[in-house]
Amino acid sequence: xxxxxxxxxxxxxxxxxxxxxxxxxxxxxxxxxxxxxxxxxxxxxxxxxxxxxxxxxxxxxxxxxxxxxxxxxxxxxxxxxxxxxxxxxxxxxxxxxxxxxxxxxxxxxxxxxxxxxxxxxxxxxxxxxxxxx
Amino acid sequence: xxxxxxxxxxxxxxxxxxxxxxxxxxxxxxxxxxxxxxxxxxxxxxxxxxxxxxxxxxxxxxxxxxxxxxxxxxxxxxxxxxxxxxxxxxxxxxxxxxxxxxxxxxxxxxxxxxxxxxxxxxxxxxxxxxxxxxxxxxxxxxxxxxxxxxxxxxxxxxxxxxxxxxxxxxxxxxxxxxxxxxxxxxxxxxxxxxxxxxxxxxxxxxxxxxxxxxxxxxxxxxxxxxxxxxxxxxxxxxxxxxxxxxxxxxxxxxxxxxxxxxxxxxxxxxxxxxxxxxxxxxxxxxxxxxxxxxxxxxxxxxxxxxxxxxxxxxxxxxxxxxxxxxxxxxxxxxxxxxxxxxxxxxxxxxxxxxxxxxxxxxxxxxxxxxxxxxxxxxxxxxxxxxxxxxxxxxxxxxxxxxxxxxxxxxxxxxxxxxxxxx
Numbered sequence: 333x334x335x336x337x338x339x340x341x342x343x344x345x346x347x348x349x350x351x352x353x354x355x356x357x358x359x360x361x362x363x364x365x366x367x368x369x370x371x372x373x374x375x376x377x378x379x380x381x382x383x384x385x386x387x388x389x390x391x392x393x394x395x396x397x398x399x400x401x402x403x404x405x406x407x408x409x410x411x412x413x414x415x416x417x418x419x420x421x422x423x424x425x426x427x428x429x430x431x432x433x434x435x436x437x438x439x440x441x442x443x444x445x446x447x448x449x450x451x452x453x454x455x456x457x458x459x460x461x462x463x464x465x
Numbered sequence: 466x467x468x469x470x471x472x473x474x475x476x477x478x479x480x481x482x483x484x485x486x487x488x489x490x491x492x493x494x495x496x497x498x499x500x501x502x503x504x505x506x507x508x509x510x511x512x513x514x515x516x517x518x519x520x521x522x523x524x525x526x527x528x529x530x531x532x533x534x535x536x537x538x539x540x541x542x543x544x545x546x547x548x549x550x551x552x553x554x555x556x557x558x559x560x561x562x563x564x565x566x567x568x569x570x571x572x573x574x575x576x577x578x579x580x581x582x583x584x585x586x587x588x589x590x591x592x593x594x595x596x597x598x599x600x601x602x603x604x605x606x607x608x609x610x611x612x613x614x615x616x617x618x619x620x621x622x623x624x625x626x627x628x629x630x631x632x633x634x635x636x637x638x639x640x641x642x643x644x645x646x647x648x649x650x651x652x653x654x655x656x657x658x659x660x661x662x663x664x665x666x667x668x669x670x671x672x673x674x675x676x677x678x679x680x681x682x683x684x685x686x687x688x689x690x691x692x693x694x695x696x697x698x699x700x701x702x703x704x705x706x707x708x709x710x711x712x713x714x715x716x717x718x719x720x721x722x723x724x725x726x727x728x729x730x731x732x733x734x735x736x737x738x739x740x741x742x743x744x745x746x747x748x749x750x751x752x753x754x755x756x757x758x759x760x761x762x763x764x765x766x767x768x769x770x771x772x773x774x775x776x777x778x779x780x781x782x783x784x785x786x787x788x789x790x791x792x793x794x795x796x797x798x799x800x801x802x803x804x805x806x807x808x809x810x811x812x813x814x815x816x817x818x819x820x821x822x823x824x825x826x827x828x829x830x831x832x833x834x835x836x837x838x839x840x841x842x843x844x845x846x847x848x849x850x851x852x853x854x855x856x857x858x859x860x861x862x863x864x865x866x867x868x869x870x871x872x873x874x875x876x877x878x879x880x881x882x883x884x885x886x887x
Contacts, residue, residue: 333865334616374620374621374624375624375628376624376625376628377594377597377621377622377624377625377626377628378621378625379618379621380616380617380618380621381618423593423615423617423621425591425592425593456865457865458864458865458866458867458870459616459865459866460864460865460866460869
């Protein structure tokens with residue numbers, strides 16, 4: 333079963349207390365954790381894909397304008413409480429396993445090595461074979 | 466000069482022999498990964514030499530011999546490099562320390578394809594791992610093909626397969642036919658893996674359609690191989706029949722945009738009559754043996770559907786009787802759901818609906834979209850369109866299959882529309 337795990341980061345404090353404000357050692361520990369965790373998922377044969385996204389400052393929203401031409405406006409994140417910081421798609425045995433993976437990610441080390449306990453949204457990917465009708 | 470190529474017969478022959486050769490080599494050398502490499506090399510050698518020199522009289526023996534020779538070479542290199550002779554010698558019984566003699570061959574009663582299947586469907590493996598390993602080792606699909614079919618990166622699939630092999634190795638289960646008392650349980654696992662494999666591929670519109678339907682074909686091919694080795698096993702026959710009878714409807718099951726077409730609305734002239742008659746023949750012979758099992762019953766139900774030239778001609782009382790038997794044999798709420806549909810078809814929707822009420826309390830079905838979908842269907846039959854629309858929408862919100870969600874949403878919209886215009 334495939335699941336998308338979406339890592340949400342708090343908008344408030346992103347600039348004031350975000351990762352850029354941590355001591356270098358803590359940043360390194362965080363990055364090492366993420367890299368190591370992805371490697372672990374891959375070695376378990378569970379990783380379909382994972383990406384970190386560029387910061388919310390650069391986020392833009394596109395709508396189709398006249399004649400379908402892209403109409404670009406500033407991102408929705410100025411007022412939002414949280415923004416999408418990155419995602420994983422995993423292919424694992426069951427929902428419990430997806431929850432376990434999400435919990436590991438949630439506890440990624442933050443400032444001073446304290447677990448961040450980030451909210452991870454878990455959504456099943458529509459991939460089940462249809463039943464006989 | 467162009468290089469000679471194996472013709473289609475040659476390719477099929479290699480495909481059929483590959484798992485037998487792999488099985489023989491693993492049995493001899495007990496090393497899954499190295500054996501796989503050695504067999505790949507032997508297959509390559511065959512693909513290069515046979516078109517020039519002709520297919521040898523005993524192609525299987527030829528391949529086993531070449532693979533065993535490669536295997537011995539591999540092991541020698543390994544030994545020399547790691548200087549582990551002493552350790553390996555201690556671990557290897559004296560009769561296995563020699564390179565295999567040229568007449569190294571296995572009696573016809575030994576079917577290594579089946580042993581290999583038994584190994585791949587090992588209890589220590591999760592079902593997805595067992596499926597991947599089976600496709601790789603027994604089906605001979607490349608890792609890239611398997612990854613493609615399951616829409617995961619090749620590296621991820623490669624890891625899944627190599628972990629599965631390691632798990633089998635560390636479980637210490639020897640490469641041999643399981644003992645009689647283990648065998649029935651193992652065969653159940655094999656049949657279940659093949660059944661899941663078939664379902665993965667069956668008319669699913671997730672991912673590249675071609676690769677997915679290949680999975681069903683592969684499942685049928687493997688079920689056929691098991692049936693050839695165990696022709697008197699009624700459940701093996703039943704599973705093969707079930708696959709054939711279900712797959713026979715493939716062309717009618719989806720529309721031009723991969724939309725699902727329910728059984729009652731399918732163009733039955735598109736059904737594959739050859740597959741149907743083979744399936745009916747198989748399930749009839751299986752049932753006559755007396756050891757009735759769940760695959761045979763499901764096949765029998767599929768056969769009753771397939772034998773109706775028009776949906777209205779479906780023999781629902783017979784289907785109801787078969788579901789009654791199936792319900793007694795398996796504690797699966799999905800069976801109870803289908804039983805309720807049959808009851809509604811024979812005794813009217815209220816009878817079916819009252820059976821569904823009992824299922825509301827079943828934890829395994831709580832919140833499951835199929836319960837809502839079936840209830841909606843029966844409410845529609847009963848003329849309660851408002852209730853049906855609500856049920857279809859609830860089911861649509863909960864399914865994890867895109868074609869099914871599309872079907873349910875459209876169904877709800879049509880019914881709601883009819884209500885307004887009528």
